[in-house]
């Protein structure tokens with residue numbers, strides 16, 4: 001419904017109510033260029049989402065060509081997506097508006113200034129567009145109904161059809177987003193605004209610097225935080241180095257697999273591999289992922305627009321708190337809450353994995369003998385590359401909490417926890433009731449070596 005309001009704003013820029021909105025939300029630009037500010041209302045945010053849906057499906061009808069961008073707007077009906085895809089970088093002195101490509105004296109296209117930048121197919125498609133003689137500005141047309149005017153029903157049908165059949169025209173690769181991915185988003189246990197955000201992220205319509213650069217709305221495509229890679233949606237939310245700390249510290253203890261990461265939608269699907277998206281465990285994982293993405297996005301925007309420094313631990317804490325509050329308010333059974341062990345179904349580590357840099361990993365396990373009061377707790381502390389920095393066999397490890405500013409617990413299978421399991425057994429048997437630094441007991445050397453770390457041999 002709010003997409004319909006967005007359409008009315010586009011078609012009635014001079015109406016009084018539109019002018020009031022303009023004064024409130026986009027005083028210095030057009031509605032099509034308006035960005036969501038930090039304190040935008042839910043209604044305004046939703047209208048902007050509706051606008052983006054319209055822009056994804058509509059195209060510009062050229063009348064005098066003065067308001068349509070050659071490179072950023074969708075205006076060529078004869079090519080997939082409707083956008084030009086220049087085969088070379090567009091020079092700064094290249095024509096910008098469509099009217100610059102029209103020879104008004106003879107009423108024909110003059111495509112020489114851009115002929116070397118685009119394909120022959122695109123040249124032919126532009127040549128086939130009739131040139132108007134209108135003095136009025138170009139019009140946005142919704143091509144999925146005869147009248148060209150957006151309707152809620154046609155908008156809904158277009159979204160459904162696009163999701164099923166059409167590759168996203170603006171996606172980095174032309175793969176199709178599966179229906180399951182959209183279900184994952186709309187069924188996820190999170191706030192409506194976070195679902196909309198995820199939808200925009202997977203649809204690749206968030207204003208990342210790469211997307212703005214493609215539309216010539218930014219002079220740089222680089223990530224403003226690491227300044228090393230283009231800021232795609234994937235880089236912004238999962239691949240930028242600072243986000244690795246947030247994901248690892250999140251309630252699912254996720255370790256980003258840079259080698260196998262392809263796209264955001266495939267990554268969302270891979271998190272649930274082998275398990276129904278409706279299982280309680282899946283719902284919990286998706287909730288954590290959704291809130292974590294949202295708070296990474298907010299931290300990134302605060303950095304870009306408000307000069308607020310990036311603090312991964314603070315972002316992690318806000319995401320964890322948001323998940324916890326949401327599940328508490330909705331009174332759903334919580335399988336894993338902040339500080340409690342949870343099980344992430346995929347990827348199951350089949351062996352021990354070292355932590356990311358700047359973190360240490362603490363493996364712990366308990367051992368007891370049924371029918372007796374004998375019990376023990378084992379702890380192994382390791383850092384990046386697996387070097388051992390300490391261990392402990394004791395009865396109670398809660399005191400460890402005071403030694404860390406950020407601490408996150410996550411369940412791992414025994415295959416990934418063999419060293420702590422062995423120490424716990426030693427502690428139960430009353431052996432090795434001690435702590436150590438750097439040099440572990442000799443009985444542990446073979447297990448620690450199997451985890452792949454450079455373990456100093458006893459007595460060396």
Ligand SMILES: [Zn+2]
Nearest residue numbers: 223225226240
């Ligand atoms: Zn980055």
